[in-house]
Amino acid sequence: MHDPLTPVSVISSVPVIEKGTPYAASASTPKQLLRYVPLPAAAVLAPALAHNIAWMQRFAADHGAELAPHGKTTMTPELFKRQLAAGAWGITLATAVQTAAAHAHGIERVLMVNQLIGEPNMALVADAIAAGLDYYCVVDGVDNVRALGAFFAARGLRLQVLVELGVAGGRCGCRDADQVAAVVAAIAAEPALALVGVEGYEGLIHGGDEVAAVRAYAARLVETVRSLRESGALAREAPIVTASGSKWFDLIAEGFDRAELRQHYTPVLRPGCYVVHDHKLYAGAMAEIKSRHPQLAGELQPALEVFAQVQSLPEPGRAIVALGKRDIGHEPDLPIVLRRYPQGQATPCAVDGWRSVHIMDQHLFLELPAGAEVAVGDVIAFGTSHPCLTFDKWRRLLLVDADLNVEETLETCF
Known part of the structure; x- marks a missing residue:
């Protein structure tokens, strides 16, 4: 396990935000994950989290x-x-x-x-x-x-x-x-x-x-x-x-x-996994549940993502991302490529045809389709399959809003 570093933990003049404490709205306190957070970092998407908690509680009560x-x-x-x-x-x-x-x-x-x-x-x-x-x-x-x-x-x-x-x-x-x-x-x-x-x-x-x-x-x-x-x-x-x-x-x-x-x-x-759901294993299970119960209103949404940067483009069709087994779960499936943010810009780009093919302690190998646009420093958002094996790699995760502004730090106690 390691400390994912909150957005302010590398700025000595600003204290680390404690769990449950929102970021102050000031020019001296960075807020945006893509611009200010040392990567890799694990983030929980607040809207999907709130939806999942309410959805499952309602399902049980029903x-x-x-x-x-x-x-x-x-x-x-x-x-x-x-x-x-x-x-x-x-x-x-x-x-x-x-x-x-x-x-x-x-x-x-x-x-x-x-x-x-x-x-x-x-x-x-x-x-x-x-x-x-x-x-x-x-x-x-x-x-x-x-x-x-x-x-x-x-x-x-x-x-x-x-x-x-x-x-x-x-x-x-x-x-x-x-x-x-x-x-x-x-x-x-x-x-x-x-x-x-x-x-x-x-x-x-x-x-x-x-x-x-x-x-x-x-x-x-x-x-x-x-x-x-x-x-x-x-x-x-x-x-x-x-x-x-x-x-x-x-x-x-x-x-x-x-x-x-x-x-x-x-x-x-x-x-347990419903709270953040995932992008493959339990996403597939949710699809099967919906097929068994077509009348079921709504469904669980993936809420856990890990953000990392492209660090090398050593040969055509391959990108190396600064993300590894120490940062994200890789069983039963390798990390799922979700989006690319060119040089950390807020507007994401599609990543059709991009896929993870190999993972090491600190490196993830991506296979890219011909002509894919990518540059060193681009931020990639990854999804997981089976969220348990990502949470236990972090002492702190970031709770972010729909625009990836950090709302809180969430401390784990593994």
Whole structure:
């Protein structure tokens, strides 16, 4: 990770703008990304960001579900706060360290969709719970249940847990009803644990009729939480049933959108990448969602872009850009060329036929069509495929308006 440098960080007479603080409108304070920001720099487009946050919150509400966005995508507390202000139930996270960081920035409810393993991690979580955090994690094995029960009993705390249901060939999670029964029985034997629901992740379902498989998985989650509620095993009046990554959230929402669940359960959707969306991987998923639901109003918009300069034109048809693996995600797809700003001018030019062909630590190779206009110093805007792998490369990103004027700096806490 590195510091992307805010527009003012190289000007000693002007302080770095803190998170949440807009740029002052004065001649001595530069504002425009293309003119004043040392590149490369990662930017979040404010209009698209606001649209995405509102769109997904409305989508969840329309399906009778709560929204707990997966915060690992951005690990940016200022974005968490925007999501919560829009109505999110909580923030989903993956690790105890992420949980502690979010809580330190004022997040009051965390759904950790991972097993809490190891006493140092348990201690981080216990400290946060003792300080008022409403925390949940998942379990899928008897040994982990016993370890958690002993640790939190010794701390005088009660830990809220969900049984995780896995898929064959996937990662964590109970594979069958017998495993679920064993875990539930183990939780019942631990007074320091409270079983509050069922959790799953459908993103590892591949092959065959994936749509049908995801729908069947959602039904399995619902039937499991119903069975546990009827058996009296759950310690929560409105038990949680939760799943949904960023690809199949519509199918999970459909599976959870039942009158009984709206009345007696807490369905929780947890997509993360939607907040900034992307230009390929999830753009394709959005197109599929729209094809399944042609009546769906609007769609998510890409909000994350990385700006860098052409640094060399070593041979015809090739440009080298000062951008590399340390600056932008490159899996599952290389950076997507979006626009060219000649010498940083505000009006962009089209880049039809331009494509990334190779990336190194600090260099990106572009293949250009014959006759392409380009010069050293031109600024290129790039899109991403899977935004998680770009956010974690930056300590600060820039929130910009439609004209690329910088409104705030957004600090990450990876």
